[in-house]
Amino acid sequence: MHIMEGFLPVEHAIGWGIASAPFVAYGTYVVKKRIRENPEQRMLLGVAAAFTFVLSALKLPSVTGSCSHPTGTGLGALLFGPIAMAPIGLVVLLFQALLLAHGGLTTLGANIFSMAIVGPFVAYGVFRLARSLKLSFAVSVFLAASLGDLMTYVTTSVQLAWAFPDPVGGFMASFAKFAGVFAFTQIPLAISEGLLTVLIFNALARFNPQELRDMKLVRAGEVQA
């Protein structure tokens, strides 16, 4: 989902930067406040960031014959709320833009918007919806993480199609092309991300049942110590 350096027209690059900035600013405030009130959650926040670091470094093959990577933003969105992922996403994307020439500074705003804003908010919304439909914890986490991942890539396709509408078919034709590159490739990877997120939640729930209960993620009695 990384739009390459320089591959968004200037006005789009600035526009997405402006759109992402308030999320990053408010997210930073929320994270700081949360850590001040619950210093013991500092390490868990590190885990959420680390999970994104690991997953976004893994370029996995897909059935479309190209490689892409999961985003890992679902875990943090469920643990700390979607807004907290905006500053974490900024750190990860900045690291990749500066050292790896993966993504870029001019496309940072757009990439934050897709990976660290849309993805986490979708994941959080899906999780709440799934829980209110009385789906099990594991199934809810799976749906949340995979749909969040997929929607990140759909967002990237929208961003590129908006910036580069097809000369004949316009926005929709262009969107279909970019979605063919990003969204289809992503389907199996989104499933992998969902499964891996359930896996890490299992590990967290096994050893930190109290913390997950405090965060109101699981209902009492749902996690056996």
Next chain:
Amino acid sequence: MKRTQNIMLILAVIILGVFPLWYVQKPAPDANGEVAEIFAGADDKAKNLVSEINPDYKPWFESIIEPASGEIASLLFALQAALGAGVIGYYLGVSVTREKMRREALRKEVR
């Protein structure tokens, strides 16, 4: 049990990762005898698509540092994953020990 579920999850992820390697066939060489690359990055494909849709578009900014080679790039990606995995492993290690000590303390109290 959770253990069975975890093993199933890991297996499913491995299958999802390996299946494409078997499923996607190498395309036949073109007229010049060159074989198109498979499993290239989707980001690169999108870049090519931009040039296809709008051949006049010129990227207006270049990456400040470009990894010197593919090897260096994979070094940095491996480093990124290793850092993340280290943090997660540390946290799980701490959690396991804390849980164990809490149980032991509980047992002592009962006695």
